[in-house]
Amino acid sequence: MTGTMYGYIRVSTKDQNDDRQRIAMKKYGVAKENIFADKQSGKDFERPGYKALLKKIRECDTLIIKSIDRLGRDFNEIIEQWRHITLEKKCGIVVLDMKLLNTGLDRSLLDRLVAEIMLIALSYVAETEREMMRQRVVEGIAAAKARGVAVGRKPIQLPHNFEFIWDLWAQGELSGREAARQLGVDNHTFAKWAKEIG
Template sequence: MGNQYAYIRVSSKEQNEERQRAAMLEYGVPAKNIILDKQSGKDFERQGYKRLMKKLKRGDILIIKSIDRLGRNYHEILEQWRILTKEKEAAIVVLDMPLLDTRQNRDLTGVLIADIVLQLLSYVAETERKFIRQRQAEGIAAARARGANLGRRPKDRPPEFAAVKAAWENGEISARSAARRLKINHMTFKRWASNC
């Protein structure tokens, strides 16, 4: 038997991965073999996942908590599953779905059932990703309709802005010099100057 690796993923730096990590440690995965990504599951361009792919060898076992932790793109999940099981010849265990344990039920019926379940769960994961994006867009639209400011708070202009702007308009200093005096980016200075 090869090495055991666990892959855990959360969608953002604010989310907590401890529930997944605890499940992997309880399953018996060595802490040094737990690989984490704090990134969206929309594709597989993730540093941790790429590192995992370099480590996985024939006979190794990859453990994930649920299929949506692997990813949320239907076609890419199916492709990665094929690469992992057929090209790398690693086994996959999905803790929340015992039917997706490639170490078991290797007969034709078992493989068929696992393939159907994988396709269904991959579809659900991608559909959920689409719903998340739709809910985000609706939330942003509702916030804007209420007059909420969704960006960073605009930087206040320093008291000396008017004098520096006048010097710039008179050609006494460049926009970059004006920006340096105000301790701001020169593009910010130009934007402020054009909005006055």
């Protein structure tokens, strides 16, 4: 492998811990000073850490990521960024959790083609699953409202950002405790909402 190895890590909120990704980078041999990080949602690529990374990497360098969803959540944008890095910048990409996606510069043209096909398929599946999850949230909320079950005190209204936070929790990006904190409710209330919707 030629050039310099750079790592990119991302968690969805400032309160989340990125130690697991940092440990994986260190174990792979990425120098601490070559790791770029963001603590925000992967809904787009307007992130300071990612932008700084793109300015830094040069031809023959290799980008290391823990998993493909650390790059982002949007299917089309992930594909666009992947091609920008591998084709325009002529850098390799190593996905630690799925070696089949690796496009390291030492791999054959066929290997790199297979990796790109796999990336397209996996990104599509991931986005389809997220859409289905959002649909389940919407349907679950509607069903809960239709049941109209009100025992004891008046139920707390679902916060405006509930759907977004529930989505992150359902994907394992937020703990139940953190999801409840961000929604401004106790753990019991969040667990109850999650059970009704799930």
